[in-house]
Amino acid sequence: MYSIGDLSRKTGVKIPTIRYYEQMGLIAAPDRTEGNQRRYERRELERLSFIRHARDLGLSIEAIRELVELSQHPEKPCAGADEIAVEHLASVRAKIAQLKKLEHELERIVSHCAGHTVGDCYVIRALSDHGLCDGEH
Amino acid sequence: MYSIGDLSRKTGVKIPTIRYYEQMGLIAAPDRTEGNQRRYERRELERLSFIRHARDLGLSIEAIRELVELSQHPEKPCAGADEIAVEHLASVRAKIAQLKKLEHELERIVSHCAGHTVGDCYVIRALSDHGLCDGEH
C-alpha cells in the first residue's frame, strides 16, 4: 500500500497532478484509510508510470485515456493504439516544421540588427513591416 | 476611422482577440461613437499589425508589451529589443530540440509495432515499460 506521496516519489508525478488525473478519470479512485487518505496498490503505480511516460511523449490527456482503455483489453486489435501514436508523431513533426520556420525568420531578423537606437533597429522594423519578412508565417 | 470589424479584416486578428489585447494593455482604448462602439485610426491599425506579426513569431504578450513600449521611443538604444528576439530564438531552438527527441522516440515506437492485438503491441508495451525506451525524455 502506497500513500499518494509514495506514488509521487516513485513516479515523479506531483501530488496535485495525481489527484487531477483521478478527477479526469485516468486513474481509478483508490481505497481510503479510515482518515480518508488515499492508499494505492502496485497496479495503480504501474498505471501512473504509463501515464507519466505518455505525457513525457507529449500525448494529450484524451489520447492517454484511450490508450489506458485499450491497454485494459490485451485481446483487442492494436490498430487504435498505433493510430494514436502515428497521429501524434505527425503533429510533432508539424510543430517542428513550424518552429523551424520561426527559427529562420528570427535568425534573419536578429542578424540584420545593426542599429544602435530603436529608430533604426531591424527587429522593430521587421515587426512593423511584414514586407521585410522572408516568407509566410 | 475603422470599426473593430474593419480592423479585424485588415489585420486578421479576430474581434474578441482585439478586445482582449485592449484589456491586456497592448493597444490603447480607442475613441467611441455616441453608441459606445470602438472607432480606430490608422495608428492603431499599424500597432495591431505589429502585434499580430510578433504573435505569429511566437512572442509572448509580455514580450510584445515591451517591444511596443520600445517602439514608442525611437531614440532609445535597441539592445532591449534585440535581447527579446535573441532570447526568443533560444527558446524556439530549445523547443525544436525537445520535439526532435520526441519525434525519434515515437518513430522508434511506431516502427516496432508489428503486433495485431494490444497484448503484443509495442506502442502499449513501450509506454508501460520505460526500459524499452532509447534515452531520456
Next chain:
DNA sequence: CTTGAACCTATAGTCGCTAGAGAGATTAGA
C-alpha cells in the same frame, strides 16, 4: 423607417496543471 448585420458587455470554458488556505490524519520519537 425598417431590417439585418455588426457591435456591446459580461461570464465561462479551453488545457494541464500549480499554488494556496485552512483543516484533519498519520507517524516517529521522547
Next chain:
DNA sequence: TCTAATCTCTCTAGCGACTATAGGTTCAAG
C-alpha cells in the same frame, strides 16, 4: 501516551492566450 513534525485532505483560484455564448444595443443600407 503524548507531542511535534510531516503528510494529506478539499476547495478555490490562477496561469496564457484566447474562444464561445448569451442577451442586449447600434449602425448603415435600401
